[in-house]
Amino acid sequence: DLMVVAEGVETLDEIERLIRHPEKLARLQAELDEGNEEYLDAVIHETLRLRPVLPVVVRDLQDDVELGGYALPAGTRIACSISLIHTDPTTYPNPHAFEPERFLGQRPGTYTWIPFGGGIRRCLGASFALYEMKQVLPAVIQQLDLKPVEPAPEKVARRLITLTPCKRTLVNVAGRRQPAAAPLAAMTA
Numbered sequence: 001d002l003m004v005v006a007e008g009v010e011t012l013d014e015i016e017r018l019i020r021h022p023e024k025l026a027r028l029q030a031e032l033d034e035g036n037e038e039y040l041d042a043v044i045h046e047t048l049r050l051r052p053v054l055p056v057v058v059r060d061l062q063d064d065v066e067l068g069g070y071a072l073p074a075g076t077r078i079a080c081s082i083s084l085i086h087t088d089p090t091t092y093p094n095p096h097a098f099e100p101e102r103f104l105g106q107r108p109g110t111y112t113w114i115p116f117g118g119g120i121r122r123c124l125g126a127s128f129a130l131y132e133m134k135q136v137l138p139a140v141i142q143q144l145d146l147k148p149v150e151p152a153p154e155k156v157a158r159r160l161i162t163l164t165p166c167k168r169t170l171v172n173v174a175g176r177r178q179p180a181a182a183p184l185a186a187m188t189a
Helices: 012-020 022-033 038-050 082-086 126-141 184-188
Strands: 002-005 056-060 065-067 070-072 077-081 144-148 156-159 162-165 170-176
Touching (some): 012 022, 012 038, 012 126, 022 038, 022 126, 038 126, 056 082, 077 082
Antiparallel strands (some): 002 170, 056 077, 065 070, 144 170, 156 162
């Protein structure tokens, strides 16, 4: 076995979540082996729900606003907690559980899934980050047999303004993975 410290990789949280949930990792590998990316999208959405890169978004009000019965004048700085929105049990039953299945067959809500902020100030790199995750994660998990170094889930740590796995995801690479044989339809296409 080879121990690797995954650092500086956009998909740290996805890998960390998947190695802690081997049944979900196996499902993702099987679906990717069949050429299906629907579960990949769900894993990415669920990971970003539970582990957003930023904990809050801050905005300065341009106009006077009434919010929750409070009159807020223009110029007031407000902070929106991404983590609180993403763990609201009225939107996400069992909110702290890693359940990618909640995103199968539906897109994340515009106002209930905001890992990149929202509105006109949404993160400029959001589309690229999602694209990168969809490229890197399958490339790693389809080729390597990954196991966690420690069984307990990793805590989240703040690194400057972003949130990352505390120990930067320690992973045992137990060898190369042998993907399932491609379906006959894919081989003849």
